[in-house]
Amino acid sequence: MKKILAIVLAAILLLATAACSNQTASTPTPAASAKPAAQKLTVAHKGNPTSLNHLTVSNVSVNGPLGHLLYDTLVNYDSETDSFKPSIATKWEQIDSTHVKFTLRNDVKAHDGSPIKASDVLYTVTTGVNSGKLDNYYARFKLEDCKVVDDYTIILATKTPDPYLFYTIANNAMGIVSEAAVKKAGGLDSQTQKPSSGTGPYKFVSWDQGAKVVLARNENYWGGKPFFDTIEFRIITDASARMINLESGDVNIVLDPDLNQIKTIASNKKFQVQNFKTKNLNMAFFNTTKDIFSDVKVRQAIALALDYSQNAKVSMGEYGYVTDSVLANLSPAYAKPDSSYTNYYHYDLAAAKKLLAESKYPNGFSFTLKYMENAIFTSLAQLIQNQLNQLNIKVTLQPTASTVFYNDAASGNFDMYLAAPSNPDPFATLIFFDGRLTFKSANGGSGWKGGDQFYALLDKAKATMDDKARNEIMKQLQATINSNVPALTLGSQNRVLVADANLTGISLTPFADINLSKASRK
């Protein structure tokens, strides 16, 4: 029996060794020699889309990469220069602080052939505002002041001055939808599964629920002939399986790869790793309404006890960068901390111990850290737990399901939580420090009360359209927040993808989604 067991185990080991070996079979098989057709792009995607029309559901990250292929926005975002380029709108003019006039192309057609006019832009904005599902993008518009000037000119109005409006306008949640196409198809709900109302470079072909979505080139695309005949999004929820699919040649791009697995193929010249820096910032929010964290010295001591560069290195490796403010270094309003105030986002254990000794809790305490489970947050949470141990602060880690997590954040039911705001609009981050708002109205935050002077500055910044003047105010705002530490800055994570080495033209959307609309092969 023992001998047989040994033989069987040896056979399994051989199988495992063969499977894990990097060498491919010496005799090329038909499947091995058959390279994917140059005109087809297959993308390994992490989840089944919830909708192929952004106006019918709340914006979900799995829909993002498809949105930019099916729909065009008024303006395009250039992630390399952090600037905006013409798209459906050829030019725009800021009439005043709350009104922008857009002039549209006159040759844009939806996938069903319906022409796109200014009324379609108004239809898109009106539908988005009324849906109530996309407040993050559409709540800013004042519908009664939005106006169609003529067939190809529209004025969009916002409720308040909105210096960062274009980040939102260039995002796929604001893709323009043809009203005529929607009506022809039988209403907006019809667009969820069989979209025909977009104008993007690729058209919908089929959706095999939970398995794949197939798109085909839009031959009448106004922006020139798209490169690929077809793009197939294959839904592979397991990160390891996505990577294996790339190695086997079944897919050409892996979105959202497991960062730990990238190393295994990084040296393979057949593949490339694209590592885009983003404005996404990992943050830990203190609940300052709780007694422990109402003491600023406790918060400052915790900030000083964390080793920021070590944490960024361990949790994100080369796929992220260290930050030193509550706005990411790439944020348009980021101001590098200077000597005009004390910044606590650096490692100084001795100073941390001294501050804690002066606080209401000199002997340490315990608290719970909530987070949605992913590799980076899990790693960051464990690092925080270990490092705060040095201050005799015991941290209980509590990974939480997303629906519970958001509810807890919006009801103040937490001691500290980890989050990574992805909205590039700096005010979308600063809302978490506006103490005039409740947890519920801010959907989380720290409950920190910055005081009247801080609020006045915040309002002034929002109303200032001049970049230079506004950035001056933003610098003061960051100085106040950074020195009071209502939240911790824990590094910015890059958007990473792994792809065939010959793929090019991949970029990022303003909200750091992958944009494949201009992808091609070298």
Add this chain to the structure above:
Amino acid sequence: MLRYIVKRLLWMIPVVIGVLCIVFVLSVVTPGDPVTTLVGADASAEAKEAMREKLGLNDPVYVRFANYVIKIVTKGDLGNSYTSNQPVKTEILDRFPVTLKLTIASVIVALLLSVPLGIISAVKRYSWIDNLSMALSLIGVSIPQFWFALLTLLLFAVNLRWLPASGISSVKGWVLPVLMIGVGNMGNFARTTRASMLEVIQQDYIRTARAKGQKEATVIIKHGLRNALIPIVANVGNVVGISLGGAVIAENIFSVAGVGKYMLDAINSRDWPAVQGGIILLAIAFSIIMLIMDLLYAAIDPRLKSEFRARGRKKAGRKLQVA
């Protein structure tokens, strides 16, 4: 027999209602807010409240339950998914055939491999072939499916490139998912077959069959296997029932759009209409499979068939006496 089938089918009604009650109560007591899924985490408090009202989530639990049951009974409507806003019935029925095919194919493969293995093991008890097959089946049972799936992917899709790594659009695409589920079941079936066969081949009627000079193959297959089949069939029924809702790992790794993956996603996003719809479907499917298995017992075992008939005759006799 027909009366028995109808009775069993009617029993499914309280089973489904019971399952529905349990799932509904779970959906109420489980923390988490489905509204966040629908309107997005950043939506305003007003938008969230409006959605809550629209979905009837502010109604008392008994009202929600009554509304849900009435819709199912009168219209066969399982509601719309919170995440996709599509009818749950359509979404589940789209996926169910794939899961069913995957389950049946894997069970057939497992049976084809394991039953002969189990028979040989029993007949050649304590021989090297018995030890080998039992070692293999032990490995089949204990090997983590996830690990085995990745290993086979690396070997057959990456290194040898014989099979696709994902998708089931071609026959080749089915091989790895079916193999993955089948190997796990194979060990289970082989061990059951061996145990059952060992018991049967020691019976007097086997010795009698041999004494009458019947061929060994006839003794084993006709007299032995047929009598050993009942525990195997029971096991197959359980495995099929569990696989219908539990082929999640294969579905996740091989990009197969099945019910298991659908329900897992639904649970993660607190998409209760999808979870409830999926569980109702699985409860019905499981009940039907169990019924089929019970009927198969009768077909396999003449004693059970005569028991059915005897019961029928007794009831008919009682009716006559009353008349």
